[in-house]
Amino acid sequence: MPARLPRLPPLPPLLLPLLLTLPLAGCGLVTLSPSGDIAARQGDLIVVATVLMLLIVVPVMVLTGWFAWHFRATNQKANHDPDWHHSTALELVIWSAPLLIVIMLGAVTWISTHTLDPFRKLDRIAEGRPLPEGVKPLKVQVVALDWKWLFIYPDYGIASVNEMAAPVDVPIEFQITSSTVMNSFFVPALAGQIYAMPAMETRLHAVINKAGDFEGFSANYSGAGFSQMRFNFKGLDGQDFDRWVAKARESNAELSRGEYLQLEKPGARGPVRLYGKTMAGLYDAVLNLCVEPTKMCQRDMAAIDARGGLGLANVYNVTRLSYDADRRRGAELPASNVYVAALCSLPSDVMASPVDPAFYGSRRLAP
The missing domain is CATH 2.60.40.420 (Cupredoxins -  blue copper proteins)
Known part of the structure; x- marks a missing residue:
């Protein structure tokens, strides 16, 4: 019969949260301690926003614990008033404090959104x-x-x-x-x-x-x-x-x-x-998605669209310009640029008679 392992004593209640944070010991705080000015200012914004929010979160958490302890069933000294339903002073505190926090957060966010705009050129190093x-x-x-x-x-x-x-x-x-x-x-x-x-x-x-x-x-x-x-x-x-x-x-x-x-x-x-x-x-x-020589650049397509297009001839051209479709499927693209200059309709007597499908495959439209 295998020997029974000794039972370890239970961990103290305060030790368990500390053990759960041990995996975070190897994490760096580069976001809050960066080496670039923009990142440093963004880190300051995180700290300011966190502190402003904690001004509400911490008192709420503390008071929640205090109320649960003070109004416990065994505390006979607690004032029990089942008919209480309103306090003007308490309502002012409950609503004014979060409102002030939201106003301050909004102001900080609006200012930082403009001063830290990534498109904005630097005014300091x-x-x-x-x-x-x-x-x-x-x-x-x-x-x-x-x-x-x-x-x-x-x-x-x-x-x-x-x-x-x-x-x-x-x-x-x-x-x-x-x-x-x-x-x-x-x-x-x-x-x-x-x-x-x-x-x-x-x-x-x-x-x-x-x-x-x-x-x-x-x-x-x-x-x-x-x-x-x-x-x-x-x-x-x-x-x-x-x-x-x-x-x-x-x-x-x-x-x-x-x-x-x-x-x-x-x-x-x-x-x-x-x-x-x-x-x-x-x-x-x-x-512009035109590294391959056979691809029309996106800016050229946009210019054509801005002018209202170039007619039916571009139906063929645009179908050939699907940027990744052919290459991703492994197809070899032609070495030269081929495009349609015009589309011509066949005479009515030809359209009325059967036409060999090879007719279309054997003729190359105007390069």
């Missing part, structure tokens, strides 16, 4: 440090792929995958889009999350104030490789950033249309890649 005159921001074009991040530096002609670098105390202007589905660009140490959507561009202005390596990732589920869609954000001093740019320029890899189409294919856990050359206008082609 840190608290008490206004933006220096004549400073040139770092422009970074971000593309969310499946499931990796592409960063294009248009002013330097370089690009990187799953790694981004920026100099300390220099404003960063992000242009953000996605290749297929909606994602969310998020570097907690830098700023709040910004959505990335295909055929649309969102923007973010931010600054990193401390050197170091910080984690970036997608905060919006986007498929099977979502959990591995992470990248390293490097905050570098001026000379270190120049060395990082020089290292990227030494790479023989070139980010061309063909290379981008290879990157666009779904794949997780991709390695860090540096591109010494980048095709001019690639980000614009990604944004």
Whole structure:
């Protein structure tokens, strides 16, 4: 017969909540202690909003416990008044306190919504440090792929995958889009999350104030490789950033249309890649869904629609411009641009007689 294990004594009531919080010991507080000014101001907003709400929550919780204890059945000293139903003073406290909290929260939220607008250019690099005159921001074009991040530096002609670098105390202007589905660009140490959507561009202005390596990732589920869609954000001093740019320029890899189409294919856990050359206008082609040479750009489609369309000839053209349908199915797209210039009707006697279906397949409409 196996030996019976000794029974452990019960845990003290106050020890159990402490044990439940142990898994949180390894969690960092980067959101409330970030390294970028925008993220720091957003963290302050969280603290202010939490404190204002606790001004109501804490008294309610304390009074709930006090009433339950004071008016317990065994307390004969409690004043029992079953006919009590109204107190003007109590009503004023109950309604005025939450109303003041809501007004203060509304004011704080309205002000921060405008001052922390991601489209708004920075007017300072840190608290008490206004933006220096004549400073040139770092422009970074971000593309969310499946499931990796592409960063294009248009002013330097370089690009990187799953790694981004920026100099300390220099404003960063992000242009953000996605290749297929909606994602969310998020570097907690830098700023709040910004959505990335295909055929649309969102923007973010931010600054990193401390050197170091910080984690970036997608905060919006986007498929099977979502959990591995992470990248390293490097905050570098001026000379270190120049060395990082020089290292990227030494790479023989070139980010061309063909290379981008290879990157666009779904794949997780991709390695860090540096591109010494980048095709001019690639980000614009990604944004307008026309990286493939045979695709009409979205802006051109919008211009055609704005003019009322171009007639029946475009029925054929537009059907060929479904951005991902053919390629996702593995079909090979033609190398040359083919489009319909006009549609012609057949004579009435031909329309009245049987026509071999091969008639249509053997003739190519005007290129």
